Amino acid sequence: MGAPGKAKRGIPPKSDFNSWYPSIVEIADLVDKRYPIKGMDVWKPYGLKAMSLIDGLTRKQMALTGHHEHRFPLLVPENLLDKENKLVSRLKAAREAGVDPSELRMEEEDSGFKKEVYWVTHGGENELESPMFLRPTSETPMYTMFSLWVRSHSDLPLKTFQIVNTFRYETKQTRSFIRVREIHFFEAHTVHKDEKGATEQISEDATMVQRILHDLCLPSLVSKRPVWDTFPGAWYTMAADVVMPNGRTLQVATYHHYRDQWARAFDLKYEDQNGENQFCHQTTFGMSERLLGSLVGMHGDDKGLIMPPAVAPYQVVLLPIASHVRDDVIPEIHKIRDTLNDAGLRTFVDDRDVRPGVKHYDWEIKGVPIRLELGPRDIDSGTCIISERIGRKYESPISDIVNSVNSALISVADELRVRASSHFSDLVSELPEISNEGDGHQFSSPIIDGMVYSFPFCGTDSDAEILERLSGLTMLGECVDEYEKPRKCVITGKETTKKQHLARMY
């Protein structure tokens, strides 16, 4: 990482978010988008460090909950898909017998999946006997192995995760971190004795997502996705969506309860205490570099990024002032740096021979939470100047610098949470009332582009379809937060505490 490079071109105003976002990811040196494959960016050191720190938060949650890190091969032989196809056939048969509509989605999704992967067909000059694809996610390679690993109830629960590159042949417009073709991906896969074990896992996943989003200072909407947005083969899918400043929602985490649907396809069984074979129940939990995209989008301002302290590559940048005037400025600032490093803080001394204004400008772009300035007069008074990236600036005694900096970091994180919640409130509004006269359903006032709408809803799938068609937006699904008091469903008019959202999704 180190000092920023030479001055960059201007940043578009954040009010023009769709210009600001793609500019800032390059101006702040998170990625370089000039690699000659669309949607495959080069991670620059500053961006990669931020992502690694996010991975660190995830690994910490995984360790606390007894998940073990594995790494599975990237390449998946096509013939392993036979088992997924078996799952599809089984579900097709179920559909014909007239069952749970969640299962009806499989076939479509599966053929969609094949369209979205990259295929390796040749090794050197040889055509491969069986083509292989680059994992989009790892159900197939993992469950192939799980069925070798799980034998008895004592092998369960099996809680695994990996952080790897995954691939998607993306035909839509790509955006750094948000929609890319090589994805920095986290996936946890667990195996349980029964539905209850898997349900408890879903609840643990929900807690972990909220802990991570708390550290990233990001509010979110957590919803049970509608049936048509449920992951293939899942009983149900939960998702956390962040609302970006342009009012579009960004799905940053999903966790799926599979019941035993995948286990039946992969013949994943265990012997229970009575010596009987039982199919396992499974869950998956996924997150990606979208977490970085969402904090970039949510927290930044006209001057650049604002990094949440938990994942700021540098938490404190130290700026020597007038070090050419007095020889002790650099040694003193190095002393402070060492004290902060010993306290586990991430720091950088910017001793470039450029004007202080240039340094301020550069580190504002990078969103470093705290700038610490020290000049000859400060040394004489035993103080230094702390500037928080969110605006506050004050003197602090050098003797108590670790406490001061830690308080400042907490203050920055708190302020980011307050700002993000306020943004969020501004972007989420009540759905206009709906009338249903002779000319069909109509909103009482127009739907505004860039807003997320909340409303009471207890209707059917076809009621949901009416809302999507009418608004041109997408249903996020049943929100885990319900209304405190029952309200009237916007379609059925029945009393309900259930809440839903309509939004434009990324």
Place this chain on the structure above:
Amino acid sequence: MGAPGKAKRGIPPKSDFNSWYPSIVEIADLVDKRYPIKGMDVWKPYGLKAMSLIDGLTRKQMALTGHHEHRFPLLVPENLLDKENKLVSRLKAAREAGVDPSELRMEEEDSGFKKEVYWVTHGGENELESPMFLRPTSETPMYTMFSLWVRSHSDLPLKTFQIVNTFRYETKQTRSFIRVREIHFFEAHTVHKDEKGATEQISEDATMVQRILHDLCLPSLVSKRPVWDTFPGAWYTMAADVVMPNGRTLQVATYHHYRDQWARAFDLKYEDQNGENQFCHQTTFGMSERLLGSLVGMHGDDKGLIMPPAVAPYQVVLLPIASHVRDDVIPEIHKIRDTLNDAGLRTFVDDRDVRPGVKHYDWEIKGVPIRLELGPRDIDSGTCIISERIGRKYESPISDIVNSVNSALISVADELRVRASSHFSDLVSELPEISNEGDGHQFSSPIIDGMVYSFPFCGTDSDAEILERLSGLTMLGECVDEYEKPRKCVITGKETTKKQHLARMY
């Protein structure tokens, strides 16, 4: 990671190394080789953790020397190879003009490279306009970007690295960590103003390799590879080889001085202080999961692995004794564990309800450097029992446990270095004398399979060829360690301090 699974099948004796090695990597739960693609193993938590700790040693060296971590895309469009082809053509022309034989290797190597990569030809159901290959190493993707990043002398040196998965369509027999098709790979790429800068980098690389090998307790042979084993486009290639117990050498690190050959192909120039454009000079430095393979192979014994303390996933396993007899054993052992963790040590409390003998056996297989036992009598006497994996066992006062454990870890590492050096001396011997009578060159005594031979050599490439043909072994190249006093070259008979080795390479 956690406690080992149920008892595994027996370990072949290490004297039968070619059976021992493939067994131990699975028995110790480093990898699972049953994934349905040959040479693509599943990393189990214990193996992945050891590899991550090795990566940590590498990252530490990179940080100390001012290298910055990047991440480049895995996929490389075929048309980027045009630049490499240009390099080939240039070198072909040079050959026709009769120059440095190192350059003559390019063409052959290049076509070899195309035979060794996996090709992605389809995205979904669409054939790609330009096929892409999975990186075997990253010269092409990186240098494409470097030529956008480097403008002036102030951008230099550029010191980058990445730790990523790379791929090789391997047709030879695969072996875990040693010869695989998806490779956990480290590569550093640097750009300098001139040959001198690049030469200094090569010297820095040499130091880093030795520091890492020291932590892994591995002696090595460092050689300048013969011209025919020089990396394509390199001026020269340095390599560190470890000698495995079967006498085969395993190349674990290479570092290459490119001069400006690649820079000319990629048009990688900078403006010097006088405003003139100059081609850059470059180096690369590579290591891989072979580091793990070599420490597994070198240090293990008939009972299992022996992990060097620097990269042992658990440095200390704590075993409660007779905890059913007295309630205070588990709380006391947890206290010791917490004290060790606070001191930065990696620990695990094995409180499984199995006989102590089973635990010993399991942790011997995993090669944990130190077992610490605590029972009621130990608590009463304020001591515990420390068993080092290398054989020593003694009492230690609990009050001084951090110092005791740290000393024990140093003792294990020192002993591993002593043993490895002794192995090494046993495996490297003087080349038998060579006579050159009417019937050509002949050895005075037969070449023994499983030995590495050292000898004074100052001959030509064709002299080297004679030696390779005569011995059936491979020349490792000019060793950086020379003889203290001049000796007679085995072919020319001239006095020289230069040393070479003949070996069977992995």
